[in-house]
Amino acid sequence: MELMGISPPIWREILVPARYSFWDLHVAVQDAMGWLDYHLHEFRFGESSRDEALLISIPSDDVWDDSPEVQPGWDIPVIEFLPESGDRAEYEYDFGDGWIHEITYLSVEPREKGQGYPKCVAGERACPPEDCGGVHGYQSLLGALFDPSHPEHESLSHWIPRGWGPELFKPEKVRFDNPLKRWEKAFTEEDM
Missing domain, CATH: 3.10.290.30 (MM3350-like)
Structure with missing residues (x-):
């Protein structure tokens, strides 16, 4: 699949x-x-x-x-x-x-x-986290996680499951x- x-x-x-x-x-x-x-x-x-x-x-x-x-x-x-x-x-x-x-x-x-x-x-x-907003939301999530200067970087880093990474x-x-x-x-x- x-x-x-x-x-x-x-x-x-x-x-x-x-x-x-x-x-x-x-x-x-x-x-x-x-x-x-x-x-x-x-x-x-x-x-x-x-x-x-x-x-x-x-x-x-x-x-x-x-x-x-x-x-x-x-x-x-x-x-x-x-x-x-x-x-x-x-x-x-x-x-x-x-x-x-x-x-x-x-x-x-x-x-x-x-x-x-x-x-x-x-x-x-890795599977995208639950409730991250579909394909567009997932792409936005990754953008924020990989950009420490992104305004939502800190809050989203705490929101994703512990140990989760997109390549894992x-x-x-x-x-x-x-x-x-x-x-x-x-x-x-x-x-x-």
Whole structure:
């Protein structure tokens, strides 16, 4: 997967089980990129217009008459829409910031005995911090962080996560949550 609109690119290559649903893939993307899953997401297939594309995500009870239909990600196997090498999907995270990822199915790999999945096997560059304002906000953030004379340098330096740097990424450091536990936390636990 590659985060669109940023150069040099921010990307990840992950291995996921063939049985994964789109909910499971969403959790793996969040973990591999370093997002915190604070915002809504959606997988899109087909048309360039959201109104005409097939949407897979979390269906809402608050549907307007002109709202496109959203299919529940936990009910749909990834292999149903990404069956062949080279197939692609668009994944958007945080509709306010508008982080668009291009997901590309590369290949089927034999399962390694004793290896847990999903697994991040490659990637480059750190994920932008949550709520930094999308591609434009991220570029502004980097400009301020790398310019000690910038009026927001000091405050933004304290705002970003400790140890974060735009070039820092190690695939072996990625830890993946259990998608079922994430689903239960999101949809079955009552607010405290």
